[in-house]
Amino acid sequence: MKMFMLKCILLVSILFIGVLMGMEKANEGMHNLKGQDAGLESPLSIKKDSGGDVEASVLGKDVSSSDIETKKKQLQEMKTFNFFSSIGKSLADSIRSLMEKLVNLIASLI
Structure with a gap:
């Protein structure tokens, strides 16, 4: 053994x-x-200035916070309709209301 x-x-x-x-x-x-070589740059680089400003570059393109804000506003203004998202929201709402009714029913019996 x-x-x-x-x-x-x-x-x-x-x-x-x-x-x-x-x-x-x-x-x-x-x-x-x-x-991959050791001499390649990373795809994302973030640098801080002495003044506290943050500079970022993604794939060699500079990105600023104002660019991000304008893109965020554009996305909010688009108001696109997503079929699956609306189905998911309605399903979640119906399940939530069903569970609330079930809890209220059980609470009334106790």
Whole structure:
């Protein structure tokens, strides 16, 4: 019995080390496949000025807070209709009202 347990523990540990080595090899292969170099810039960079202003660039394009505000206003003005969103809201409202009625019914019985 002791030899069996020793063999099992040895086999599991060898397999575990093999899995870890395989994961590391796959990681290296993914980096080679992507062609990542150490000299590439990150897609998102955020910098703070001495005055406390924050400058951000996404994929090399500068982004400011005023751009974000104008886009937010544009999205609010569009008022697009989403069929699935309206179905979800009506379903949630009906379930909420059903549960409220059920709770009120149970509370009246108690």
